[in-house]
Amino acid sequence: MIGVYHYLILSAIIFSIGTFGVLTRKNAIVIFMCIELMLNSVNLTFIALSRHLQNMDGQIFVFFVMTVAAAEAAVGLALMIAFYRNRESIDTDDFNMLKW
């Protein structure tokens, strides 16, 4: 029987893969997608636990996470376009203006 543990482990694996992507990739859009992965894995946790505890609150939270993700997508992608317009690139190696 598949229990809540399975879902949680799956979620942890996906989250780790997302982290791995964020840390290794240089393309800002791919990094962005990896962040979406991480968010989704957390959503899965929420829904799995929501079922396990027979409570609706987790799912409502997922709803809000999605809202935030949507907003983030809109703003993040706009940022990327603005950046691309200045630098002709969205490679994070070019994101080095924070230096000193």
Add this chain to the structure above:
Amino acid sequence: MLSILFYLFATVAIFSAFYVTKARSPVNSALCLVTTFICFAVLYIMLDAPFMAAIQIMVYAGAIMVLIIFVIMLLNLGTAIKKRYTHALVWGGGVSVLMLFITNVFIRRGEMSGKVGDVTTQTIHNYGHTELIGKAMFTEFLLPFEIASILLLVAIVGAVILSKREV
């Protein structure tokens, strides 16, 4: 039967997720991400959350992914040059594995207990998942819901301002 389904979709989700991070072309990454989202939607259905599955498909696989692919196409991004070995790869891999290990320990050690609600499988079947969500959303969580709408408004304005050439 359900176990087989779970393992199947879980495996697909893991592999496609991994491929998101590995694909050299962002378009490939995006397509794999869609696959992962769809697998998740199936898992949501298996967790008696059909409404969540629906909006997973609509919002993530539909809206967000379309947006991403638009941007990829708009910026005309090429494929990344493959690098065999980088510091980032080793560090990133190490940290991720460590994280997975820690999370595993936590999950195995932890107790999945808490305040148990009254939303049993039976209730969901009786009332319907969408109705339950709607009830919760527009009664108990009305204020966060409204705030979320403001957030979206702000995001819209922000996106417009940022992508305008001249403000």
Add this chain to the structure above:
Amino acid sequence: MADYLLSLITFFPLLGMLILLFIPRDNPGLLKSFTLGVTLLTFLISLPLAFDDIFASSGAMQYREFHEWISIGSFFKMNYNIGIDGISLWLVMLTTFIMPIATLSTWNSVDKNVKGFMALLLLLETAMLGAFVSLDLFLFYIFWELMLIPMYFMIGIWGGKNRIYAAVKFFIFTAVGSLLMLVAIIYIYYYAVTSGAPVEGFGIQEFYQLGIPSDAQHWLFLAFALSFAIKVPMFPVHTWLPDAHTEAPTAGSVILAAILLKMGTYGYVRFAIPLFPEAMQTYLPFLAFLAVFGIIYGSLVAMMQEDVKKLVAYSSVAHLGFVMLGVFALNLQGMAGGLIQMVNHGISTGALFLIVGFIYERRHTRLISEFGGLAHKMPIFATIFLIITFSSIGLPGTNGFVGEFLALVGAFESGLRWYAVVATTGVILAAVYMLWMFQRVMFGKITNPENEKLKDLSIREIVLMVPLLIFVFWIGIYPNTFLSKMNPAIEQLLIHVKSKQVAVVVPVQPVIAQNLVLK
């Protein structure tokens, strides 16, 4: 009305500042008149305090106000706890009295971003008044830090050439001290709560009774003492003062000298000494030495200054040495002398800075060598300058003498006899540097053709100086007006301090002989 009088006085300038923000910035005249009006009204509101006879009969806190303010469970509690006694009375009065004068002095000198300056001026007044009336250590700390910010901007924005350096130096010096004090404050509170003493927030009057163990007292006292010593400023942490004074605009210098420096000395009287009487006893000789050394040091350095404002700044170091000596005497005369010397210094040195401001406005230089023979062109100015100079020197009949004399009497009566003798030589040095400066600026022939065009004081400038001159003579001739209202509060403070200190039995006869034989 009387119940909230103190709050009204304290926050009236802040209210004025909020209204000021709605006045259009392109109308500097209105902004200045409005600020002047607010400060004058504050002074008028505060006048009933000065005429209240209760201070002459009781040393307890009057006009108490107590409201709970911030409390985080039983863990942290601070209250809006204010009150005034004979010690803070005259400092509050000095503040409300000096502020209109300082405002009036900006009439021609501040023309850049007038609105900002006036707003800071009013904010500063609230902060200073708040610090003087706070009876809650935490509240005091808030006001204490609040004072720093307007002054920092005043120096940094409206200052002279080297203003940024001076402003940062001022800020860092004071901030270093006050952070140590904050640590000490938190420790006291922690101790008070854990020892189960009946404390109400950070109320200092309960803290007085704490009986902190003496090894802790030493560290706490040092933290407080350093913080206040920087503000006073005592040798050797005085070097921010000449820079800050030189660079600050006239109004800033006046407020800095007249009121801000008093925070340090007031801090000793109100906090450092009564909170840690035992530690005070240990460090007394050392601090008294620093005070006396500061007198001589400030005087000698002042003598060699080429910049009038720097000279006055160093003379402040010397004058405040007298204040500290009086306070450390820990007896009635000394304390009263110290307190009245605080007021005196506010009046005399404030007036000196105004005077320097007058000639700076006219000539845009403060170098002594640029002047000479001004007495020809500016006879009224010369007269006023002369009176203030002699007040600063401490001529009997002017205010300076009363303070110095009482401080010396106090020091002489306590164990600080030799310190007092050395301090008295400061009287000679004061005459040297002040008169030398006066001679070089005012006497002689006019050598610099620029000085030929100088105009004598305007009506506004005379109006500015007259109240100060009145007090120069009032305190000099009839200081009892002020002393009588100070004495009960000082007595009460001393009784507290003495009761906590380890009693030293002084056999009268042998000690006299020992001390008088020259070693």
Add this chain to the structure above:
Amino acid sequence: MYDYLWLIPFFPFVGFVINGLFGKKIRNEAIIGGIGTLMIFLSFLVSCGNFYALLHDSEKVHQQVIASWMSVGNLQIDWGFLLDPLSALMIMIVTGVGTLIHLYSIGYMHGETGFYRFFAYLNLSCFSMLMLVLGNNALVMFVGWEGVGLCSYLLIGYYFEKQSAGDAAKKAFVVNRIGDFGFLCGLLTLFWALGSKGVWTINFVEIAENAHLLESGGVVVTVITLAFFLGACGKSAQIPLFTWLPDAMEGPTPVSALIHAATMVTAGVYMIARMNGLFAMSPDTMMTIAVVGACTALFAATIGLAQNDIKRVLAYSTVSQLGFMFLAMGVGAFTAGIFHLMTHAFFKACLFLGSGSVIHGMHHGYHHAHLHDDPQDMRNMGGLRKKMPITFITFLVSTIAISGIPFFSGFFSKDEILWWAFAGERGHWLLWLAGAVAALMTAFYMFRLVFMTFFGEQKTDARAKDHIPESGLTITIPLMVLAALAAAGGFLGVPHVLGNFFGHMPNYLEHFLAPVFEHAQVLNGIAVKPELAHSVALEFSMMGASIGIAAFGILGAWFMYIKTPTLPGKFVASFPGLWKAVYNKWYIDELYDAVFVNNCKRIGTFLWKGFDVRVVDGIVNGTAWVVKGIGSGLRYTQTGFLHNYAMGMVVGVVVIVGYYILGK
């Protein structure tokens, strides 16, 4: 009558306020001068009334308290006045001489731009002097004490555009302040010493009553009195603090007459007399005072021998005469000291005013001829007796008085001092010798002055020669009055031996002042040595010696400056080093400059540039440097690459969360 005591200082103060505030508007010299003179004259009238009342009163001590000044715990100080024979005599001198000098100033200062200012200051100085004299406690005295210092500063610096005047004014005040330091130390020690015996007071009457609580001849009393004596040294220009007085001649001449001869500089003598009870208790201090006084008398007299500036000669003469007064105080001859103070006030005021009259005339002549020569240089004078007969006669009378020719005032007072110095319990023949030599020199240089100025042929520039007029009435009337006093004033204190000679004329002054001094003198055994007390022959022979000394001095001056005028030149040529040293005042000013002034400046500069800037600011700026260095090193860790930051964040999260999870 005693209730109106406060009016005495009040009137001059009113004059000061009127002239100071409105003088510039009034403009009319007659009104300004009139107000100034009237005020001090009113004060003189009140003084006369009080003096007369006291003379016929059996109760000799009267106090009047106006208000409380400072009251803090056991320190209770009042604004109070004290009238006793000593202060009564002093107020008579101050207001009397003061009135004459005010009158004189109306003529002398005519046409000066700061006329109103001058009268305001003059009134203020009278006010201060009267406060000093009348104060019933040491602190009110100190107000006057510093007040006269202030006035001296203002009046010396009256011609403030002159660099030398400004310097002299500052010097006067600062040197006085050194004395004030002593005064203040003495006052504080006294207050504390008496306080520790349970009597917290600085009231003079109470001090005198309780002085016996202190150990007679003990350390405490000696320290107190020495400190007070330092104060007196500053104010009365004694060694080592005498250097300011000659420089003070930069002020207008009436000022020199009033405050640098008649009143202010005698404050030190008055103060010692006022606290005679205390001083008498310390033989060590008394000895110090006597020695310092004798040395000053001698030392200043030597400098006076070689000066060519008419006012400087008088200034050194003043220092020398003050030395005599201190000598008197030191040997316990309080009455003689005060007596000399009084006669000195008469003849020295007259001398200064006379010299002023001469300078006025010379200035007039030079002005007429459009010359800019120094009107004070005696080498340009000579033969003025025909041009200015009244000035000459009054001047001569005063010179005779100061030289000690019998039956002029100076004779009686100086002789009494010398007698006490020789025969007193606390005297010594060396002190007498120093006094006698000083007296010899006094007679010499004073007559040198007279001969150079009034006798011989006129050496003034030919163009100015015939335009030197006699001064006007406002100037000559005070001269005549003072000359009369200088001539006859001595009869107030005729010694007993001579009194018998004059048909049992009593020593009025001694009787009058007895209540003030007798107590301390008797208590401390200060009297003429018993074996000499009734030796009339000795006293007469001493007197003869005095007369001989004076005559010798006068003859010497006559011989050198009238008979053979080439002699001084020869003398200078044969002792060039000595003459130069004397002429340059033994280089005392230069010595002080080198030792004190320059070193103070050097220390000041060192502390400022060396300590403040280098050490303190060095530490502060050094700390800032270190922090800045660390910061600039650490900033290289900020690569600016996004994934470095992301990596850091994730590693941080993993480590913290891992610690919590695995650590349990």
